[in-house]
Amino acid sequence: DIPKxxxxxxxxxxxxxxxxxxxxxxxxxxxxxxxxxxxIADKVVKPLEEQGEKESRRVWNPVAAxxxxxxxxxxxxxxxxxxxxxxxxAAERKERGEEFVPALFKPSxxxxxxxxxxxxxxINL
Numbered sequence: 062d063i064p065k066x067x068x069x070x071x072x073x074x075x076x077x078x079x080x081x082x083x084x085x086x087x088x089x090x091x092x093x094x095x096x097x098x099x100x101i102a103d104k105v106v107k108p109l110e111e112q113g114e115k116e117s118r119r120v121w122n123p124v125a126a127x128x129x130x131x132x133x134x135x136x137x138x139x140x141x142x143x144x145x146x147x148x149x150x151a152a153e154r155k156e157r158g159e160e161f162v163p164a165l166f167k168p169s170x171x172x173x174x175x176x177x178x179x180x181x182x183x184i185n186l
Contacts, residue, residue: 113183115164 074090075081079097084090106112112119120143127136154161162168165182 069086071083071085073081073083073093075093077096080095081093082090083093106118109119109122114120124136124140124143127133127139151161163179165179167177167179171177
């Protein structure tokens with residue numbers, strides 16, 4: 062829900078994987094982007110065995126594999142285990158008084174609202 066104090070400047074409609082339209086205040090609705098017309102970019106990632114232990118694809122691969130097999134209960138169990146382990150790590154950091162330090166992005170967003178990659182980020186390419 063949008064707080065009543067906020068002024069709506071645009072509304073969006075459509076489907077995220079098809080056509081997305083935008084309508085700004087008193088203007089006519091227009092096409093913002095046609096996702097169906099876009100080419101899907103090839104993924105360029107290291108094989109799982111070469112990825113770091115905390116890289117997203119490696120962490121969540123067992124969940125995705127179970128989902129592809131239709132084993133949703135097992136996927137949920139694995140997902141809960143991953144989340145509990147991440148919460149435990151966060152609690153340990155908090156107990157030691159350690160602040161979480163991101164490996165890839167600056168802790169705060171840029172003026173544009175976009176995350177900024179750290180110059181020293183070990184990009185997985």
